[in-house]
Amino acid sequence: MDPQKFARVAESLRQYRRAELKDFAEDIGGNPIDDLYVDPLPSDAVLSTILSGNTTFLTGRKGTGKSTIFAKAQSEIRKRNNLISIYIDVKSLHELATSSQAVTMDSELSNIAHDVYQSHMLRKNFLGEVLGQLLNEVETACDSLTLLERWNGKKRGYRELIKSLESIAKRVKVCKLAEEEIPILQTISAKTKVRDETQQQKSRTAKLTGNISGSVTGPALSVTPEIGNSSFAKTLHDDELYREYSDVVLRAFPFNEIVSEITDLLDEAGLLRLVVFFDDFSELEWVSQRLFVDVILSPLNNATNERIKLKIAGYPGRVYYGRIDPGKVDTMCLDFAQLYKASELQTAESSAIDYTKRVLEKRFTAFGIDIRDYFDPTANTEDLFRLLFQVSMNVPRLLGYILQNCYLDRISRRQGITAASIRLAANKYYSSIVSQYFDRTGRYALEPFEQKLDRHNQKKLLGALLSESIELKKRINRYEVGGSYFAELGGNPPVSHFYIDPKLEGVLSSLEFNFLVTKYSDTRDKNGRDVSVYAFLYGLTEAEKLAWGYPPGRQYRNYFVQRCFEYNQIIRQFLSTTSTIRCDECGSCFSMDDKEKIEYYDWECKSCRQLSCSVVQLSNDFEVEVAQLDQTLMLDPIELEILMTLNESGEWMRAGEVSLLIDTSYQLVGRRTSRLQDQDLVRKDVVDGHRKSIITNKARDIYFVS
Known part of the structure; x- marks a missing residue:
């Protein structure tokens, strides 16, 4: 047993970022990504999809291995002599481009609000940085491939073309305001001013009349905060105005020239295509994400005659396709319920457990050790692999945290891992890492009120779901539900899973993004209706002393769809107390029960007939709570x-x-x-x-x- 090597394995799994794992090269030797890569599917099916000639969207929550798959794909592409690839970290470029720019405004632009100008220029600067980085990476890749040696030179010399790429890269990074952008910014400024004045008037009226105040929110997923004036972003919710704005921004960049230069480069070097990997674009706030797709991805994908192919990593439920036809691209999700979907849940679980086992075995072998040497000799090895899947849901980063806790509690003392120690590690991960998402971030993060409100409501929703499970456990033990079906389960029947109507999945999106719940399967309830089964995070159930999973035995194969596990009513009750539908024009409010009908009619208000309704989260009590926070510590x-x-x-x-x-x-x-x-x-x-x-x-x- 080598505790230090075990600790290094755990640390290598915890790392979020670009997965070349250079820090571990000395431990492993050779090429770490080639030595450590394990495909989530047999026969490297995920990798093969990424390496196909199609544009591909790879989705999955944080830590599910998207960057690792991209790194392995690039490693494979480098072994071929007819392709060239580059990698762009979109989120990092966005952070650097928008956090260090001091935006100054020409005094002659008096009809453009300063906040609107700043928001526009910061976003445009980010787009310019992406294009500039893309062209710089192309040049770097060309040098590493020594393309000069294979240059045809039919149109022009290698140095001439590279110099042209360098020139374009410098131009797109300058991002001066173009004359054709001024009219649309003036229009946005005027509409933003009207919106702000209307909202201020409504706020004053609400305070005078005692009406409930609210804040318009979408699915908050801990993404990058809005740039500049959030009213600017809300004004662009008008699709027609947004299309006009994005078209103007697109024309500000020399895409025809960029595509022409890249195509010439490929032709002259005898290359089939350029493959561009874009990582982490889903973490951009909504307007920046839409612009990134419409101004960068769509032109590259649609106007290059198959010479440029894109590989894009994002989050499930937060992928905007814009002008890219979803039917003509490949989309693959790494989350458990999607990746291992099967007619029977047990088959899906077996595939997922196999992946967990392969990941751990290969990782430990690469570090020169055997994972079984670190298991308690009295434990059943296969049971431990199953439990490691359950506590991590096949998320490599979560596996890293579980192993780190096992190292601190057991391996550092030269004691083997047991099932109890894995469950304790899961509990510690929840208590020390995940639960802090609600507490510390809510108290000390400097962020828009809407994000704090969303987190507050997430906590309330999670509490409601947990309370129902705790109460359900008591009712089962009192023989009030289920009859004889639960009779032989003893005093701690599993209540870690529940099912809902698929139409309610969006309500759980933030909880799922933060791993507090995970979609487990799609199935049908006892009435033959489609339902979605969800599971609580294992560590959360450990903290609440709830049994996780379902009992062994064929009679329990449909355990999750017993009627007592239907939580539709719990979620609807939560929505009725925290959300309403309100018209921005006339202020009319409607029940959340009418959401599907109003959404079908493009959010038309039944009172004033304007397309201006939206879901509003009620916030009176929480506004008081936020106001009491110490702003100086944020x-x-x-x-x-x-x-x-x-x-x-x-x-x-x-x-x-x-x-x-x-x-x-x-x-x-x-x-x-x-x-x-x-x-x-x-x-x-x-x-x-x-x-x-x-x-x-x-x-x-x-x-x-x-």
Whole structure:
């Protein structure tokens, strides 16, 4: 047993970011990504899909392995002599492009609101950075492939074309305001002003009359906050105005020239196509995401005669296709319920457990050890692999956290892993990591009220679902439900799963994104209706002392669809107390029971007939709670994440080490730790020859001592 090697395995699984795993090259030798890659499906089916000649969208929640699959695909492409590939980290570019720009406005643009101008220029700057990075990466890839040696030179020389690419890259990064952009920005400014004045009037009226106030929200998934004025983004909810705006932005970039140069490059070098990997685009706020697709992805995908193919990573439910025809691209989801969907749940589970087993076996073997040497000799090995799947839902990053906790509790003491220690590790992961999403972020993150409200409502919804499961357990034990079906299950019957109408899945999207619940399967209830089965996070059920899963035996194969596990009414009751449908024009409110009907008619108001209805979350009580928070202690969410990581480590860390754990770039971590140092929340110094950071006692006392 080698505890240090075990710890390195756990750390390699925890890392979020681009999965070349260079920090572990000495442990493994050779090429880490080739040595460690395990495909989620047999015969490398996921990798084969990514390597196909089609544009591909790869979806999955954080930590499900999207970046690892991209890294392996690029490794395979580099072995071929007729393809060239590049990788663009969209989220990191967005963070760097929008956090460091001081936007100055020409005094002659008096008819454009400053907030609108700033929002526009920051977004345009981000798009320019993406295009500039793309062209720079093309040049770098060309140099690494020594294309000069295979250059045909029929049209022009290699250096001439590379110089042209460099020139375009510099131009697109400048992002000056174009004359044709001024009219649309003036229109947006006028509409934004009217919207703001209307909302202010409604707010004053609500306070005078005592009506419930609200905030319009969509599915909040801890994405990048809105750039600049959020009213600008809301104004662009008008699809016609947005289309006009995005078309103007698109014309501001020389796409015909870019596509022509790349096509010439491929022809002259005898290459089949360029493959571009775009990672993490779903974390952009909604307007930036739409612009990214309509201004960058769509032109590259639709106007290159199959010479440029895109591979795009995003989150389930947060993929905008724009002008890309979804029917002409491949879309693959890495989440358990989608990837291993089968006619029987047990078949899907077997496939998922096999993946967990293959991931762990290959990872430990690459580090020169055998995972079975770290299991308690009295434990059933197959049962432990099954349990590791259940606590992680096949998310490699969660596996890393579970193994790290097992290392601290067992392996560091040279004790083998048992089922009890895995369950304890899951409980600790929930208690120390996941539950903090509600508490610490809600109290200390500097973010829009709408995001705090969404998190607050998530907590209420999770509490309602858990309360129902706890009460259901009591009712089963009192023989009030289920009759003889539950009679032999003893005092702790599993109540970790529930099912709902598929139309209600959107209500659970934020909880699912944060792993508090996970969709487990699609099936049919006892009345033959389609239903969606969900499971609570294993560590959450451990914390609540609820049994997870379903009993063994063929008679329990349909355990999850017993009528007592239908939670539709619980969710509808939650919606009735936290949400309503309101018209932005006349202020009329409608019950959430009417949502499907109103949505069918394009959100038309039944009172004023305007297409201006939307779901509004009720917020009176919570507004008071937020107002009592200490604003002086609030930090940008990324800064709070940095402090959480440094606090968890308790040691000096390089910016690159922190970035790998919180899904951002090392440049941004370096910049933000300098800001935190100015507030005496972080210390920075040269340690062991590297610039590193450590959390201060002041920060630990403020943010982490209850």
